[in-house]
Amino acid sequence: MNYWLVKSEPDDFSLKDLEALGSDGEGWNGVRNYQARNFMRDDMALGDLVLFYHSSCKQVGVVGIAKVVKTAYPDPSQFDPDSKYFDSKATVDTPRWFQVDIAFERALRRVPLSAMKANAKLAGLALIKASRLSVMPVSTEHFAEILKMGEVT
Template structure:
């Protein structure tokens, strides 16, 4: 799961009450579908800092809730407001994420240098999704490299 550190960093998540942050602002249908349809409470999360000086995996977290409507879609003062979305028919969902710990930064160049991750979706050219699935094999490979 990608987050811009000026919006929510791993440090912010670790400092939040219960170390839990709602993953607001996802406005891509495919990323929303990953959250809504595939994520389960307890699933591991690679907390990835994006759009910053050094993008990469900065920590680990876990899914802390089932998907529910993102309240920012209904707030006309929010940059995530969606006038086509209604409480009766919400378009955008979120999950709560519980940060477990900060890791050493596993940078994007380092991720790209690992042959075992060559097919990882987040590393594919043109990938702009903020949420992508990670295989069990990719997870184990990353965990080995951040410890």
């Protein structure tokens, strides 16, 4: 099993929005960074666990856990000229962008970015090194530490 972190702006799509969708989850669409796309397309597997991170808000941090429920397939928004994620270079025969489906697993007590930065056990966490990436791998050790920090007692 692999572990991941995905970022979402809660005003656009929050953990509560994901929870409301039930076990089918939601396609993680609109990712337009090649490295993040490659993680989803090439590395994310069915059943992988995902830290759900609220970004671009007053209280940034990990707020819950999701699970990959469908592996990579072409992101349909790239073909829709009315979508803000439209890509005129993408075709059905040669898609450029992919998505996976993730579903809600459970909420955590918010783990703020500041607390993660202050935790020496998370020193090599990709979120701290490459904070702009919207999809990133998380080591088993880092996942366990963040989970421990976010457990509701």
